[in-house]
Amino acid sequence: MKAAVLYKFGEVPRYEDFPDPSPTQEEVLIKVKAVGFENVDKMMAEGKHFASNQFLTELPAIVGFDGIGELTDGKLVGFGGTKAPYGAMAEKTVVPKTHTVPIPEGIDAATAAVLPASALTSLFPLKWGAKLQKGETVLINGATGVAGKLAVQIAKLLGAGRIIGTGRNPDSLKQIMDLGADAVINLKQPKGQLSDSFKKEAKDGYDVILDFLWGHPTETLINTLIPDEIGYVGNRIRLVQIGEAVGETISLPASSLRNSGLEIIGASAGMTPEAINESTNQVWEWLRENKLKMDIEKVPLKDIESTWKRTDFQGKRIVIVP
Numbered sequence: 001m002k003a004a005v006l007y008k009f010g011e012v013p014r015y016e017d018f019p020d021p022s023p024t025q026e027e028v029l030i031k032v033k034a035v036g037f038e039n040v041d042k043m044m045a046e047g048k049h050f051a052s053n054q055f056l057t058e059l060p061a062i063v064g065f066d067g068i069g070e071l072t073d074g075k076l077v078g079f080g081g082t083k084a085p086y087g088a089m090a091e092k093t094v095v096p097k098t099h100t101v102p103i104p105e106g107i108d109a110a111t112a113a114v115l116p117a118s119a120l121t122s123l124f125p126l127k128w129g130a131k132l133q134k135g136e137t138v139l140i141n142g143a144t145g146v147a148g149k150l151a152v153q154i155a156k157l158l159g160a161g162r163i164i165g166t167g168r169n170p171d172s173l174k175q176i177m178d179l180g181a182d183a184v185i186n187l188k189q190p191k192g193q194l195s196d197s198f199k200k201e202a203k204d205g206y207d208v209i210l211d212f213l214w215g216h217p218t219e220t221l222i223n224t225l226i227p228d229e230i231g232y233v234g235n236r237i238r239l240v241q242i243g244e245a246v247g248e249t250i251s252l253p254a255s256s257l258r259n260s261g262l263e264i265i266g267a268s269a270g271m272t273p274e275a276i277n278e279s280t281n282q283v284w285e286w287l288r289e290n291k292l293k294m295d296i297e298k299v300p301l302k303d304i305e306s307t308w309k310r311t312d313f314q315g316k317r318i319v320i321v322p
Contacts, residue, residue, distance in 0.1 A: 002322070003062045003090030004304040009047030012308045013063045013089070015301065021086045021094040028071060028097050030079050033109035035067035035088045036117070037299070037307065037318040057084045064088030064320070068109040076103040078112060089301060091322045104284050111287065114317040115150075115294050119283045120276075121267075122151035122210065125240040126158055127279065128270035130208040134159030137205065140181075141221060142212030142245055144172035146294065146317055149179055151210050153292055156180040160208075164201045166217065172315055179293065187217050198224040209239040215247020222252065225260040235261050242267040 001020050004013040023029045043049040044056060045063055055065060066080035067088040081099030082088055103112045126132045138155045142148045143165025155163050165181040167173050173184040185197045198221050206225075211218050225237060241264060256262055286292050295316035299307050307318065 001091040002301060004064065004087075004301065004320075005060050006045050006056065006063050007060045009045065009052065009056075009059075011045075012305050013045060015304050018060075018062060018085075018090065021092055023094045026096055027094045028100065030069035030071065030077070030093050030095060030100075032067055032069045032088060032090060032093055032322050033076070034069075034113035034298075035064045035320045036114040037320050041065075042308070055082075055084065059085075061085035062087035062090045062093070064090075068103060068113045069093070071100070076109060076112070077101060078103055089304065089320050089322075091301070104288065107284070107287050110296055110298055110319045110321065111294075113319050114296060115287065115292060116280065116283045118147050118294065118317065119150050119154065119286075119292060120279055121147045121242065122154050123279050123283060124271065124275070125210055125242060125265075125267050125269075126151070126155060126208065128275045129240045129265050129267065130210075130238040131270075132158050132160060132208050135161035136207035137162040137203070138164070139201075139206045139209045139221075140165045140212075141209060141217060142243065143167055143176045143181065143184075144169055144315055145212060145245070146315060147242070148210075148212055149176055149315065150292060150294065152176050152179045152181050155208075157286065157291060162203075164206075166213075169314070175315075191220060194220050195224050205235045206237055207235065209237065211239055211241050212243040213246040214241065214244040214250060216250075217246055219250040219252075222250070222256045222260075222262065225262055226253065226255050227259050237262045238265055239263065240265045240267055240269070 003018040005016055005018055006013045044052050061084040064087040065082055068078055077100040079095045079100045081095045082093055086093045138160045140148050140151045143152055144167030163181045164183045165176045166185045166187050168187050183201050298319050298321050301320055301322045
């Protein structure tokens with residue numbers, strides 16, 4: 001079979017022949033249909049991820065750790081739990097029988113490979129972390145990325161009263177307006193103008209902030225939440241920290257927590273098996289109803305070497321198709 005084979009940490013996987021896998025009694029054979037290509041795949045292959053040696057226990061090995069495929073009876077499933085040397089980016093792989101889940105009818109493999117996981121990155125913090133209420137104002141800091149664009153759509157589906165998105169690319173900012181945002185803030189503005197924009201768009205105040213950026217933009221935003229009058233405590237603001245695309249650290253004034261009503265929550269707050277199950281079912285329902293959009297580019301497995309070197313993935317997901 002053909003596969004994306006890694007011979008040494010730090011190298012680019014090669015498209016070449018690899019022995020077919022043979023499942024044990026505890027495993028199932030998967031005919032791979034679609035695999036999402038993520039930054040974590042590169043980090044693993046470079047040996048820079050903390051779990052590189054856990055998942056790539058032997059080399060050469062096939063890269064990729066989960067995806068969508070067909071069982072021998074033709075049923076479409078999501079799969080995970082691959083074990084070296086058999087990864088996901090191949091024509092076939094094997095996984096434990098306990099590591100497959102059925103994909104609902106009417107949803108294609110490429111969409112199933114990337115959209116649900118990205119949607120949950122936004123749905124879970126909104127519904128279970130921040131507990132968004134209908135009519136509330138939501139600021140999505142970093143709305144022009146894949147998860148940010150989905151966050152705009154999901155906030156609207158959950159009944160947000162007003163949605164503001166931030167980003168740096170003018171075309172992407174226009175796109176999130178088309179997806180349902182009521183206003184946008186360009187992060188390329190000088191610090192003073194950016195602060196003014198955050199204050200202007202807050203109007204009666206932000207209720208929920210999804211933060212995919214951290215670093216300088218979030219630091220600037222938080223400083224605008226500090227009230228001007230001593231003793232006045234603003235409305236309750238739930239900031240959910242999800243990503244660190246701009247920076248790992250910020251400077252956090254004590255007054256931003258003492259007087260503003262700001263609460264900082266981690267992205268996994270409220271995560272339980274029941275909540276994950278309910279959220280997943282909700283995403284499948286929205287997909288069947290065509291209520292979520294994502295930019296997806298399908299790339300043939302044979303192009304894995306050139307795809308591995310690309311850097312133009314902003315705002316879309318790449319799906320490897322054997």
